[in-house]
Amino acid sequence: MENLNQQSIDNLTSLWLAAGIAFGNYQQHTAFDSIQVPGSEWPNRIWLKSAISPEVLSDAADFSRNNQLPLTLSHWGDFENSLQPLFEAAGFEAKSTQIGMSLKLSTPFEHPGRIxxxxxxxxxxxxxxxxxxxxxxxxxxxxxxxxxxxxxxxxxxxxxxxxxxxxxxxxxxxxxxxxxxxxxxxxxxxxxxxxxxxxxxxxxxxxxxxxxxxxxxxxxxxxxxxxxxxxxxxxxxxxxxxx
Missing domain, CATH: 3.40.630.30 (Gcn5-related N-acetyltransferase (GNAT))
Structure with missing residues (x-):
């Protein structure tokens, strides 16, 4: 399951990268990566690439605070969201949640053909x-x-x-x-x-x-x-x- 989750996450970050790289606005940092696209509310994102710690989150918060565009920090984890207090202690607040989902493909799906x-x-x-x-x-x-x-x-x-x-x-x-x-x-x-x-x-x-x-x-x-x-x-x- 962990490998499947990583495949899903890699696909999502590749989507963000496609947008950021097209504009030359992809930055690699020690503990996180970031993307910004002026004139668009998306993806404008930060995601962590090292273990979560108060120091890592403090660095991400400082970067966000000094950035001209509002940035969203996306984090994927368990459904208990047990690490949320660490994010809050660093000055972040949860704005939304999404559920990572997957499907192994085999049999085609029937549909009415209206679109x-x-x-x-x-x-x-x-x-x-x-x-x-x-x-x-x-x-x-x-x-x-x-x-x-x-x-x-x-x-x-x-x-x-x-x-x-x-x-x-x-x-x-x-x-x-x-x-x-x-x-x-x-x-x-x-x-x-x-x-x-x-x-x-x-x-x-x-x-x-x-x-x-x-x-x-x-x-x-x-x-x-x-x-x-x-x-x-x-x-x-x-x-x-x-x-």
Whole structure:
């Protein structure tokens, strides 16, 4: 299970790296790495690469405090979140949690065929995608990220007939498909479209003989993924400095 968790984490950090490196804003520090993208609320991230200690967290807090952009420190651990007091003592507070989930792929999924996935390849498509995304997630990803990172990350517009109703992004790495940013705009929710997007993405991965899918879900979306067979593997907590 530990190796599976690491595959999921590596895919996620590779997604962040794709955005940061495209802008030349990836920094490696002794105990943590960081990424910043001006003009976008995402990924703007810190993640630890050494054992957690008060000293490591103090260094991360100092770096965040001296940074022009607000940074999120993401940490993955057990569901008890037993290390949270250490983060709080260093000046951080938990802003959100996500559940790391995975699914071993074998049998294709049935779906109604109501939607299509359109690969984002033009500036106009990137602009539409960037306008739709915050309607699902409440924060922005700039269109420029899509234009600069689309050689590594596959960005999709979800269309129902001609109308764009949602977003998705995929990163394939080391035999793993990481599914990220699957969102449906409010007018089309609770109609099974998110499940259908997932089925199409998973079937595409199966057709490529990919054996493992990973994602990070909100508590609200967890049931959708469990119905597809995903299991909950770890908790990711996103921290910000206390104001």
């Amino acid at each position: 299509s996935l359109e690969t984002v390849t033009t500036s106009e498509q990137a602009k539409i995608w960037a306008e739709l995304y915050p309607q699902s997630f409440g924060y922005t990803i700039s269109a420029e990220i899509l234009e600069k990172a689309n050689h590594t990350v596959q960005f999709y517009l979800v269309r129902k007939e001609e109308q764009a109703i949602g977003t998705a992004m995929i990163l394939e790495s080391n035999g793993v498909v990481g599914i990220h940013g699957v969102g449906i705009i409010p007018d089309f929710r609770k109609q099974g479209f998110a499940e259908e997007v997932m089925a199409v993405l998973l079937n595409n991965a199966i057709a490529k003989n990919i054996k493992l899918a990973t994602l990070q879900s909100s508590a609200m979306g967890k049931n959708i993924y469990q119905k597809l067979g995903f299991t909950a593997d770890f908790l990711m907590t996103n921290y910000r400095l206390k104001i």
